[in-house]
Amino acid sequence: MKPIKIGIAGTGVVASGVVNILKRNADEITRRAGRDIEVIVVSSRTRAKAEALVGNDVQIVNDIMEVARHPDVDIVVETMGGYEPAKSFVLEAIAHGKHVVTANKALLAEHGNEIFKAAQDKGVTVAFEAAVAGGIPVIKALREGLSANRIEWIAGIINGTTNFILTQMREKGWTFADALKVAQELGYAEADPTFDVEGVDAAHKITLMSALAFGVPIDFKAASIEGISKLAAADIAYAEKFGYRIKLLGITKRVSNGTTDGIELRVHPTLIPESRLIANVNGVMNAVLVKGDAVGATLYYGAGAGSEPTGSSVIADLIDVTRTITADPEHRVPHLAFQPDSLASIPMLPLSAVKTRYYLRLTAQDRTGVLADITRILANHDISVDAMLQTEVDDATKEAHIVIMTHVSQESNVDTAVSEIKALASITGGVVKLRVEELG
Ligand SMILES: NC(=O)C1=CN([C@@H]2O[C@H](COP(=O)(O)OP(=O)(O)OC[C@H]3O[C@@H](n4cnc5c(N)ncnc54)[C@H](OP(=O)(O)O)[C@@H]3O)[C@@H](O)[C@H]2O)C=CC1
Numbered sequence: 001m002k003p004i005k006i007g008i009a010g011t012g013v014v015a016s017g018v019v020n021i022l023k024r025n026a027d028e029i030t031r032r033a034g035r036d037i038e039v040i041v042v043s044s045r046t047r048a049k050a051e052a053l054v055g056n057d058v059q060i061v062n063d064i065m066e067v068a069r070h071p072d073v074d075i076v077v078e079t080m081g082g083y084e085p086a087k088s089f090v091l092e093a094i095a096h097g098k099h100v101v102t103a104n105k106a107l108l109a110e111h112g113n114e115i116f117k118a119a120q121d122k123g124v125t126v127a128f129e130a131a132v133a134g135g136i137p138v139i140k141a142l143r144e145g146l147s148a149n150r151i152e153w154i155a156g157i158i159n160g161t162t163n164f165i166l167t168q169m170r171e172k173g174w175t176f177a178d179a180l181k182v183a184q185e186l187g188y189a190e191a192d193p194t195f196d197v198e199g200v201d202a203a204h205k206i207t208l209m210s211a212l213a214f215g216v217p218i219d220f221k222a223a224s225i226e227g228i229s230k231l232a233a234a235d236i237a238y239a240e241k242f243g244y245r246i247k248l249l250g251i252t253k254r255v256s257n258g259t260t261d262g263i264e265l266r267v268h269p270t271l272i273p274e275s276r277l278i279a280n281v282n283g284v285m286n287a288v289l290v291k292g293d294a295v296g297a298t299l300y301y302g303a304g305a306g307s308e309p310t311g312s313s314v315i316a317d318l319i320d321v322t323r324t325i326t327a328d329p330e331h332r333v334p335h336l337a338f339q340p341d342s343l344a345s346i347p348m349l350p351l352s353a354v355k356t357r358y359y360l361r362l363t364a365q366d367r368t369g370v371l372a373d374i375t376r377i378l379a380n381h382d383i384s385v386d387a388m389l390q391t392e393v394d395d396a397t398k399e400a401h402i403v404i405m406t407h408v409s410q411e412s413n414v415d416t417a418v419s420e421i422k423a424l425a426s427i428t429g430g431v432v433k434l435r436v437e438e439l440g
């Protein structure tokens with residue numbers, strides 16, 4: 001059979017992984033795909049960079065649209081990142097009847113509904129395994145392996161950069177800034193690393209997984225997002241005293257009971273019992289826990305970023321698309337796991353509706369009655385205390401830290417209680433509030 005012809009936009013970290021693996025594992029890939037997969041054109045604004053990657057036998061163009069419109073290309077690979085020109089490039093390629101493989105979660109979280117609709121209308125596929133959790137085939141698991149299940153929840157460490165930073169800070173005492181710099185040097189971070197550290201990248205990924213899990217349209221605006229930039233080393237240490245590790249988690253949950261029906265979609269630093277496997281996922285590694293009603297909890301683990309791990313996912317998509325390229329579009333796996341005319345309209349729940357356990361850290365003056373005031377306020381808002389610790393009073397400031405672990409409480413009640421606690425004269429600093437997930 002004649003080779004499948006590929007055009008790649010971008011010559012960066014991910015594109016390099018794709019090109020290098022395609023060269024190194026050409027035989028294995030052909031045996032799996034049933035035909036050769038051949039890169040025939042790449043775009044680059046720096047010709048020398050592209051030549052160093054693909055040599056002289058591959059066409060190199062300056063204008064990405066030449067890749068999108070190339071008459072011989074069957075599948076385009078979008079590895080530029082960002083919203084534009086990536087969106088125009090992908091839509092142009094679809095309009096020209098090309099299948100698309102992309103690693104761009106930002107693009108799909110913001111514009112995926114429009115892009116998948118355009119692809120469906122044109123009868124082409126947009127594949128995006130590399131967009132979520134780097135080298136871990138979790139999109140495949142959600143779309144295919146778990147398709148018998150009602151998915152109950154997903155919780156994942158889905159940003160390699162922040163997990164790398166948290167690990168280096170905890171294990172090696174690195175500063176946040178140093179750890180981020182190394183993550184950038186290793187090619188893990190986004191072009192704008194605030195997407196990583198402020199939780200936006202994880203929110204893009206959990207938004208895509210939420211749509212796949214629950215059969216709803218992609219709704220990035222519904223995500224509540226909190227990153228790790230304000231996380232204090234003191235809270236990492238106190239959490240450990242209670243037997244917990246702090247990880248940046250993306251969480252999506254279907255809540256369906258007598259009083260609430262909807263989907264939670266959130267990213268925030270989270271306390272996880274240190275006995276859980278996922279609490280021990282370190283460095284750039286990612287892990288995604290998926291709870292299905294039939295299968296129970298399943299865990300997917302692997303490198304969440306980096307050139308070849310991400311290239312591995314891109315090529316898996318290339319092979320998948322190659323295998324189905326001649327299939328009737330109706331018989332391909334739907335983009336969002338559910339048939340496009342079967343997407344449901346389920347409300348997205350606000351953060352105030354979340355019910356979980358909470359970690360609170362207060363800085364208080366050493367005054368009689370302060371603990372009584374705090375516990376009275378918590379009790380008034382239906383929040384019961386599971387455990388508490390108080391540090392020794394600092395001689396200089398006459399302040400101590402009070403750390404409280406609550407039982408399951410409602411976020412809106414906790415927020416009201418926190419405002420009242422902050423207003424107490426004896427509370428001198430802010431109140432740190434972190435969520436706890438048992439993930440049992
Ligand atoms: N790095 C990683 O570990 C992972 C990255 N991803 C995603 O993969 C995508 C690419 O990431 P990565 O490879 O790290 O990014 P890089 O910055 O390393 O590479 C991006 C490439 O895209 C090209 N490019 C960027 N902007 C433009 C533009 N305006 N016009 C034309 N070409 C452009 C550049 O090519 P040139 O300079 O040659 O023109 C550059 O080589 C992103 O969506 C990212 O989120 C997903 C999973 C993991």
Ligand SMILES: N[C@@H](CCO)C(=O)O
Binds near residue numbers: 161189306
């Ligand atoms: N910046 C992302 C790349 C992989 O999506 C991360 O660190 O996880």
